[in-house]
Amino acid sequence: MACRISELVVEAADAEGLAAFWSEVLGYVELCREDDGSIEIGPPGVGFGEPLPVLVLSPSEDPRPARTRLRMNVTAADRDQDAELERLLALGATPVDVGRAGEGRRYVLADPEGNEFRLLPARPRTLPVAAVRR
Template sequence: MTSRLAAVTYDALDPERLTAFWDALVPSAEHQVALRFVAGTPPAPGTRTLHLHLTSESAEHQRATVDQALALGGSHLDVGQRPDEGHVVLADPEGNAFCVIEPGNSYLAGTGFLGEVACDGSRAVGVFWSEALGWPLVWDEDGETAVQSPHGGTKVAWGGGPETAKLGRNPQRFTIGADEAEVERLLGLGATRLSEHELADPDGNEVELVPPS
């Protein structure tokens, strides 16, 4: 058995508002990673460890996605991007970053609208999740990794680079469906147990456990 990626879960001050924002902007689709929002405390600076990449079919589609996000309560976000970069960096109503990628991006071709969950993390954690989910590594270069379901859909990627000290509990985390036998397998792959309902991956990121389905 392998784990099932049930959702990427976000702590939120107003879960209903964020759910409405993301449901309107990114309707559910087959093989697309689900997004889940639960009540939580405001994230400490530096604890957001992932952001999303939305794809575009054309320049008009990209502009329409940006306009819709702003109309729903999103905002532009300055992360030091250059004026000549084709993607647009935005934030949802609670400051969670996401990028609307320009059309013609070959790396995200065929992934669907929610093209990528881009995470901070080591190569080791990318390999761990490949084995945990049974998703092949579709990128593995210079310490950067990405996995994708054999059926296609959203990629999940880790940017590699130098590791930094964990600053606190992550307000964004993976929620997986796994029974106790699967939990034991994950522990053998390098996870650690934090509680009955939570593990940590090899980089120390919290992983929420729910019953398999």
């Protein structure tokens, strides 16, 4: 069996605030808090070791201000991309850049601490035949 991602850890100046932001964005809930102030969030009813990864927001007095090498991409699950963009901006995301015009537009946003993420257009749920035959 291959490895899979079990958790993503994000250093944060305000772990509480960032956990609240990403919980709203992803529909996650707080799963646990550690003695060091880390907050683990994930899908309701899911915990560490389950198929879906959880996010751990870890307090840090020196979160790296430079561009991060790991970025999250999100796709609207139950609404169109424009409606999801409005929701993310209302939650506190800020626009950084808008990629490709027309269909397939990608929005680069930043969470309340400046971590960039992309709002991608919805993708078809079926895989192309070539991808299935790999």
